[in-house]
Amino acid sequence: MNQQSNSFLDGLNNEQSNAVNHFEGPLLVVAGAGSGKTRALTHRIAHLITEYKVDPSEILAVTFTNKAAREMKERLELLLAKRIAKYQLDQPWSSVSLVEQNQFRTRIYREVTKDLWIGTFHALFSKLLRFDIEKFVDKEGLKWTKYFSIYDETDAQSLIKEIIIQDMNLDPKRFEPKKVRWAISNAKNQGILPDQFTQSAEGQRGKLIAQVYSLYRKALAANNALDFDDLLLLPVQLLKQNEQVRSYWHNRFKHLLVDEYQDTNWTQYELIKLLVTNGINPSFFSSWSKRSVFVVGDADQSIYSFRAADFRILMGFQEDFKNKNSLQGLSNVVKLEENYRSTSTILDAANSLISNNKERLDKVLKATRGEGELIKLTRCDDEISEAEAVVHRLRLLEAHNKDLKWGDIAILYRTNAQSRVIEESLVRWNIPYIVVGGLRFYDRREVKDILAYLRLLINPSDSVSLLRILNVPKRGIGKTTVQRFSDASSQLGIPLWEVVSDPEAIRSLGGRSAKGLLKFKELIDDLRLSLNNTEPSQLIQLVMEKSGYISELIATATDEAEERRRNLQELVNASLQYQEENEAADLEGFLATAALASDADKKDTAHDRITLMTLHSSKGLEFPIVCLVGLEQGLFPSYRSLDDPASLEEERRLCYVGLTRAKERLFLFHATERRIWGGMREPAVSSIFLSEIPSELIEGDIQLAGGAALRRERRMDRLTRVDRREDQLNSSGISKNLPTNAVRRKYSGPAPGVSWEVGNKVLHSAFGEGEVTHIFGSGEKISIAIKFVGMGPKILDPRLAPIQPIKDN
DNA sequence: CCGAATTTAATTTTT
DNA sequence: TTAAATTCGG
Numbered sequence: 100m101n102q103q104s105n106s107f108l109d110g111l112n113n114e115q116s117n118a119v120n121h122f123e124g125p126l127l128v129v130a131g132a133g134s135g136k137t138r139a140l141t142h143r144i145a146h147l148i149t150e151y152k153v154d155p156s157e158i159l160a161v162t163f164t165n166k167a168a169r170e171m172k173e174r175l176e177l178l179l180a181k182r183i184a185k186y187q188l189d190q191p192w193s194s195v196s197l198v199e200q201n202q203f204r205t206r207i208y209r210e211v212t213k214d215l216w217i218g219t220f221h222a223l224f225s226k227l228l229r230f231d232i233e234k235f236v237d238k239e240g241l242k243w244t245k246y247f248s249i250y251d252e253t254d255a256q257s258l259i260k261e262i263i264i265q266d267m268n269l270d271p272k273r274f275e276p277k278k279v280r281w282a283i284s285n286a287k288n289q290g291i292l293p294d295q296f297t298q299s300a301e302g303q304r305g306k307l308i309a310q311v312y313s314l315y316r317k318a319l320a321a322n323n324a325l326d327f328d329d330l331l332l333l334p335v336q337l338l339k340q341n342e343q344v345r346s347y348w349h350n351r352f353k354h355l356l357v358d359e360y361q362d363t364n365w366t367q368y369e370l371i372k373l374l375v376t377n378g379i380n381p382s383f384f385s386s387w388s389k390r391s392v393f394v395v396g397d398a399d400q401s402i403y404s405f406r407a408a409d410f411r412i413l414m415g416f417q418e419d420f421k422n423k424n425s426l427q428g429l430s431n432v433v434k435l436e437e438n439y440r441s442t443s444t445i446l447d448a449a450n451s452l453i454s455n456n457k458e459r460l461d462k463v464l465k466a467t468r469g470e471g472e473l474i475k476l477t478r479c480d481d482e483i484s485e486a487e488a489v490v491h492r493l494r495l496l497e498a499h500n501k502d503l504k505w506g507d508i509a510i511l512y513r514t515n516a517q518s519r520v521i522e523e524s525l526v527r528w529n530i531p532y533i534v535v536g537g538l539r540f541y542d543r544r545e546v547k548d549i550l551a552y553l554r555l556l557i558n559p560s561d562s563v564s565l566l567r568i569l570n571v572p573k574r575g576i577g578k579t580t581v582q583r584f585s586d587a588s589s590q591l592g593i594p595l596w597e598v599v600s601d602p603e604a605i606r607s608l609g610g611r612s613a614k615g616l617l618k619f620k621e622l623i624d625d626l627r628l629s630l631n632n633t634e635p636s637q638l639i640q641l642v643m644e645k646s647g648y649i650s651e652l653i654a655t656a657t658d659e660a661e662e663r664r665r666n667l668q669e670l671v672n673a674s675l676q677y678q679e680e681n682e683a684a685d686l687e688g689f690l691a692t693a694a695l696a697s698d699a700d701k702k703d704t705a706h707d708r709i710t711l712m713t714l715h716s717s718k719g720l721e722f723p724i725v726c727l728v729g730l731e732q733g734l735f736p737s738y739r740s741l742d743d744p745a746s747l748e749e750e751r752r753l754c755y756v757g758l759t760r761a762k763e764r765l766f767l768f769h770a771t772e773r774r775i776w777g778g779m780r781e782p783a784v785s786s787i788f789l790s791e792i793p794s795e796l797i798e799g800d801i802q803l804a805g806g807a808a809l810r811r812e813r814r815m816d817r818l819t820r821v822d823r824r825e826d827q828l829n830s831s832g833i834s835k836n837l838p839t840n841a842v843r844r845k846y847s848g849p850a851p852g853v854s855w856e857v858g859n860k861v862l863h864s865a866f867g868e869g870e871v872t873h874i875f876g877s878g879e880k881i882s883i884a885i886k887f888v889g890m891g892p893k894i895l896d897p898r899l900a901p902i903q904p905i906k907d908n
Numbered sequence: 909c910c911g912a913a914t915t916t917a918a919t920t921t922t923t
Numbered sequence: 924t925t926a927a928a929t930t931c932g933g
Contacts, residue, residue, distance in 0.1 A: 164923080221923050252922085327923055405921060514920055519924085536922085577910045612909085695923065715921045737920055753921080776919070776924070 106182060107146040111138075118433045119143045122151050124387040125420035127360075127413075127432045128395040131464045132449070132759035133440025133721065136395050137167075140358060141174045143393065147354055148211060149182065153389075156214040159352040159374070161223065163359040165700040167719060168218045175215075179207045213682070216352070220367050221327060222695050224334045225249065228325075229687065231344050235337040238294070241320035243333075246687060248324040248554045248561045249694035251542070255326045256280050258563055262314045265589070269307065283312045287328035288364045288407030290335060321594070323560040331366045338373040349377040353390045359718075360396030360416070364407040372419075381419050392420060398460055399453050402715060402753045404745075414460065438464040440721055440762050442471025448765070448792045449758040455791050456748045464759075473798045474765045476789065481772045481780065482517070482729075486524035489726050492766055493530060493709070496724065505531055506706035509722040511714050511757050513735040516776075517728065518711050525709065535712035539698040545648075545663040546670050550693055552642045555596070555623065556630055557686055562588070562595040569599070572651040574615030600624075622646060635689045636674040643667055714757045725761035730769040730786035754788045767797075861885055 108116050115135055118128045119142045130136035144160065147153040162168040180203035181192045188195060195203070216223055232243050250258070260276035263269045286296050293313035300309040319325060325333065338345040352374055357363065363371075375392045376384040394416060401410035417432055438446055443466035450463055477492070479485040489510060497503055510521055515537045525532045540546065548571055551564035558564075566585070570576040587604070588595040598604055600620045605613050622645060629641055643649045649667070652660045677692055678684040710722070714735075729735050735754070740746035758765060773783045789797075859871040869885040 219923060330923085402921075403923095406923075516919055516924095539922095573911080575910075579909060697923065713921065734920095739920070749921095 106185075107142045107149065107178070111135075111142070112437060114433050114435050114437075115139050115142075118393075118435070119146050121391065121393060121433075122147070123389060123391055125392045125416070125431050126394075127416045128393070128435060129432060129460070129462065130395050130397055130435040131438060131462060132397065132400065132756070133438040133464070134435035135439055136358070136435060137171070137174075137719075139435065140356060140395060141171055141178060144171075144175055144215070144356065145178045145182075148179070153354060154214075155211045156216075157351065157353040158215055158356070159223065159354070160215065160217040160356040161220055161358060162217065163219065163362065163719065165219060165222060165696060167358065168222070169700075171217055172212050172215070176204050176207045176212050179211060180204045183207070219695065220363075220370070221330045222691075224370065225325075225330045225691050225695065227334055227348065228330065228337075229691075231337060231341075232333065234341055234344055235333065237316075237320070237336070238292075239317075241317065243320060243323055243325065244558075246323065246558045248322065248558050248564065249330065249691060250319070250322075250324050250326045250563065251694060252280075252327070253542075254324075254563050258318055258322075259283070259311060259315055262311055262318060266314055267307065267311065274304075274307065274311075279308055279311055282308050283315060284326075284328050285407055286312065287326075287332050288366050290332065290366050290369055292336075321560065322562050323558050324563065328366070331370060335366055335369045335373065338370070339378065342378075345373060345378060349374055355392045357392075357394045358396075359400075360394035361398050361401040361410040361413040362396075362403040362406075362408040363412055364409060365412070366407075368412050375420075382421060384420075397462075399456070399462065399752055400718065400756050402718065402749060402756060404749055434462070436462060436465050437467050438759075439467055441759060442466070442468055442763060444471045444473060444796050445758060445761050445765050448474055448796050449755050451793050451796075452751065452758065452788060452791045453755045456751055458745075458748060472764055474767060474792070474796055476767045476769075476797050476799055478785070478799075479768060479770045481770050482520050482774060483524075485728055485768050485770045486520045488768060489521060489728060489766075490524045490528050490530065492726065494528065496764075503724075504706050505709045507723040508726070509710045509712065509717065509720070509724070509760065510726045510728060511712060511717050511760065512728050513714060513737065513753075514729075515713055517734075521711060521728070530709060531707055532709040532711055535710060536698050536716045539696065540666070540669070540673075541693045541696055543663075543666050545652075545666055549639060549642055549648065549667060549670060550690065552626070552646060553635075553638065553686060553690060556626055556638075556642075557690075559596045560594045565595050565599065568646075569619060570615070572647050574619055576612045576615045576619070580612040580616075596623075630686070634678060635684060635686045636671055636678060638686060639671055639674055714753050717760050718756055721760055721762055723761075723763045724766070725757070725764070726766045726768065727757050728768040729773075730767055730789055731773065731783040732786055733783065734773065735786055736788070751788065751791075754786075 108119055111119060112135075115138065118126065118139045121143065128136065128139060130139070140160070144158060147158065148155055160168075160171065162171060180200065183206070184190060184192055184195050184199070184203050188199075192200070216226070218226070228243075228247070229245050232245055232247065236242055256276045259280050260271060263271050263274050263276060263279065291299075293309065293316055296312055297306070297309040300306045319329065338348070355371060355375055357371065371392065372381055375381070375390070394413070396410075396413045398410045398413055401408060401413075404410075420431070441449075446464050446466045453459070475492075477485075477488050479488050493508060496508075510532075512518065512521075518534050518537065522532065522534065541550065548568055551567040554561050554564040555568065562585070566581065569581060584598050584604070585595055588598045591598070599616060600623070602617075605616045605620070626638075626641060626645060629638060633641065649664065652664045652667075673693070674689055677689050681688060714727075732738075733741065736747055736750035740750045767789065769785050769789070770783055771785075772780045774780055857871055861869050861871065871885055
């Protein structure tokens, strides 16, 4: 291959090269885990621009997260900057000065990446809606303006709850807002509108939900707001309805690239079709000249069906988009099956596991690397022991490998709630970590409050935001007053803001709350004066100060208030960063970014921290070392999937995703008892997935390297425990497939219920080895005195102190 | 009529 | 353990 002219094909294997080199027509890239698909995507974009002279503004690339979008832009920038450096200076990138490197990158940003549309479906189509939403009118006459608010799941649910109770007089216990919201969301993600939903609704309950749907949509329009699903559904409606708009975007975006295609839903699929074929049935579409649709995915990694994703869309791609122009024998599918990431041991385990799924295209990941180490399985007594076992493992790894960075390690779990126990252990042992996911930064109460002010400023129809902040900080406006006004608002059919800000209405109230309302109205009017000539970051500060929010936090003077204040400072920083990254930074844009940001998006340049996250958030990432915890029936796989084969297969895919994140080492953990919430201990049976990994690939946690200090075993009541577990396993019917050499060990962290005796040897994370000399009190009020080697005795609370018992031998 | 205090219910995964 | 719902005091 000619190195000079085709640098973006360099170093690629045949299949990758075929993918990157693809120009016109549809192409499906079936990309197994770790097969270099991100590379194929970025290289293809670079290739399209440099070799096929495609204008960057004609490219639309869909990623699964904002983070992936940002990374793709960065990689692309680097790729292209290196290329022009080579042309202009004929120097390898590493010998180009930093100043010049930055000049090249800036130039690439101006000429290329700025014009590229790269982002999630939601981000891209909310951007499209900012342009064209005012050209859309719903069949029922519903309209929106470009200042629309984006409602998150909480906002959406509270609106639905309002409708269920106020408008429909239904019992929210029987019609749980959450479930109703879910049903509506599902409909929206399949492109079903209220009228069609009503027609196909079954039973009284179905009919009522259909009615909620219809009212909900009207309410959204009245608030000039869209939920996440609308960000996709409205563009579909708009593009179907308005030929001019459709043609414009069809002609603009000549090349579509979609990553993680297995996790698209029918609405997203519809969007792709509309843009690619301009509304023509794809089977009859033939104008592929200088146009392409390029999708990348792996059906085995489809893990978002709860969000209405359907991997049959991926499976149907070749049928949907037949390339009539392609030469005979030229297939429109490329398969990337060579895995460059993991050891063959890890791949064998993953392949074996996933082969238990019925519904899949046959595909096997081929290893390109060595065998590596065996997978280690550790069985623990409960979730606290499990956390301690994980930490113990990490400390061993650290002790044995000087080059190890904490950033090389990920701890993965099924549910966010599992992180807490692990965090506690990590804190005890002073290991730095970062939790990805869970509550988003933008979901914090104080942040949402300030954002609600901003939303109300630009979108006066937004009653949900208004209700949120009307009495925050406290202005003496109580429940009854609010109720009165929102009744008036819905009866008169005018936005709540107009009622609340009407001096007549306020005066009619008299006395107490009138004062607060008037103050509020003046505040909003005042802030609106700054709206058009103030940048987002300054506006945020204005809101925080003038609303009295900050002074209230200062007055409160608790640690919690201090934390909130820091978060708000962080919000200002986020807006400053947004302004830096976007030339035309406006408040609408910032609010959209905030609404669509996920916690997984935040930059984690932390090479010195262990990453904790759910299996879902780990999609697309890789780590040299992966610990997967909580492998128990009912937890992983989730109890909701146990009696549904299709869901169980999805859980298995999730497990497959987890295993294939690991490059070098994989550690699996499960407990035999687990507290669900608070205190109830429940027996746990090991996950069926463990029995689906060949036992010769797994070894039990026998070896206890790391010296006598870490060699410990609590013999007490161990035998009885083992017996009990054995019975459990036998009755569960899966024990025979379990790898039998998993050694049962107890990792006694400072768990309640650990019995301490004088003479016990312990290891403390800071003080080292010691021996228990006294025990004071018992039960909840226990404390123990420990004499540490080389220092005096310390009195500690064994339930809090970072100590572990050591077996004395 | 407002705001604080107490009780009660709830945990899958996320744009 | 936490967040929301309900009750109670001013």
